[in-house]
Amino acid sequence: MKYLVTGATGNVGSLVANRLLDAGETPCVLVRDARKARKLYGDHAEIRVGDLAGSRTDLTDAFEGCDALFLVNTGPDLGERDRACALAACDAGIQHLVKLSTLDVKTGVGTGRWHARGEAAIRNSGVPYTFIQAAAFMSNALSWADSIRDDGVLSSSTGEGKIAFIHPDDIAEVVVSALSHGKALNDALVITGPEALSYREMATAIGAATGSSIHYEILSDADAMAGLSTWADRADAEALVDIWRAIREGRLATVSDGVQQVLGCPPKSFGDWIGENISYFVDRTGRSR
Numbered sequence: 001m002k003y004l005v006t007g008a009t010g011n012v013g014s015l016v017a018n019r020l021l022d023a024g025e026t027p028c029v030l031v032r033d034a035r036k037a038r039k040l041y042g043d044h045a046e047i048r049v050g051d052l053a054g055s056r057t058d059l060t061d062a063f064e065g066c067d068a069l070f071l072v073n074t075g076p077d078l079g080e081r082d083r084a085c086a087l088a089a090c091d092a093g094i095q096h097l098v099k100l101s102t103l104d105v106k107t108g109v110g111t112g113r114w115h116a117r118g119e120a121a122i123r124n125s126g127v128p129y130t131f132i133q134a135a136a137f138m139s140n141a142l143s144w145a146d147s148i149r150d151d152g153v154l155s156s157s158t159g160e161g162k163i164a165f166i167h168p169d170d171i172a173e174v175v176v177s178a179l180s181h182g183k184a185l186n187d188a189l190v191i192t193g194p195e196a197l198s199y200r201e202m203a204t205a206i207g208a209a210t211g212s213s214i215h216y217e218i219l220s221d222a223d224a225m226a227g228l229s230t231w232a233d234r235a236d237a238e239a240l241v242d243i244w245r246a247i248r249e250g251r252l253a254t255v256s257d258g259v260q261q262v263l264g265c266p267p268k269s270f271g272d273w274i275g276e277n278i279s280y281f282v283d284r285t286g287r288s289r
């Protein structure tokens, strides 16, 4: 099997590429910046430079000679990008396209609408596929680190609603299993963390791990949007506020046994993730607030 990994300079794609390397494979990584990829993979991966927003012809050239493709597309245009990638995958003879998708496809919330368009295009293309419909990532909690570390506060418009964040390692393990197993489900696999927790409960867990008290501040949607407008573009900001509203309203509390079914072991807990990432939540001297 020859694997092609997209998003390999990002969160999940890099975990997938590294797992393939650890298994003795030499994956291809499709990246925009060869230097960035070389820093991560040296000569161990075959680096192909390309753009997922490129033409079907260019994407076909980029996918040539590969059997299995891990596809990570982002942003409001990802449906169109997934479509071009799926058609190129057919042209290049890809036998299995594994798409990183979201659980929110089920509810049509936030980025779920974008991914639903991408999934439909892939289904219609004829390429054999597996959709990994992941819950929100535990690593999203890194965006809380500055305010927790500096002010002892987590602010959120999710209220007391709950969500079963998933550890990125579990996503990568499931993706690698799907890729290397070789058999396309032609269906979606729903994966979540082991339990749905509120943001207040997650703040309390971080506080317990750092030995500090973290105040949980409930925001309105308008306040959340105002905070996002300083760093996110409008489409991403609207999608996030939509997701947070759905969490608050109890619409995203799904817990699935997908990880257990695929990997034969339970998903990693939020406590596991905190233990691995505790340094982000304490100051440079190692002290919590």
Ligand SMILES: NC(=O)c1ccc[n+]([C@@H]2O[C@H](COP(=O)([O-])OP(=O)(O)OC[C@H]3O[C@@H](n4cnc5c(N)ncnc54)[C@H](OP(=O)(O)O)[C@@H]3O)[C@@H](O)[C@H]2O)c1
Pocket: 006, 007, 008, 009, 010, 011, 012, 013, 030, 031, 032, 033, 036, 050, 051, 052, 053, 072, 073, 074, 075, 100, 101, 102, 103, 111, 134, 135, 136, 137, 140
């Ligand atoms: N965060 C969540 O809670 C969550 C939950 C479920 C699903 N998802 C989905 O997961 C995906 C994001 O995964 P992630 O967090 O692993 O991604 P990420 O860390 O944001 O990385 C994105 C990757 O895509 C690459 N990329 C972006 N535009 C590209 C282009 N035009 N051509 C080639 N490569 C391009 C980036 O490369 P550069 O280094 O060149 O920028 C980077 O490697 C999205 O589809 C999101 O909707 C996220």
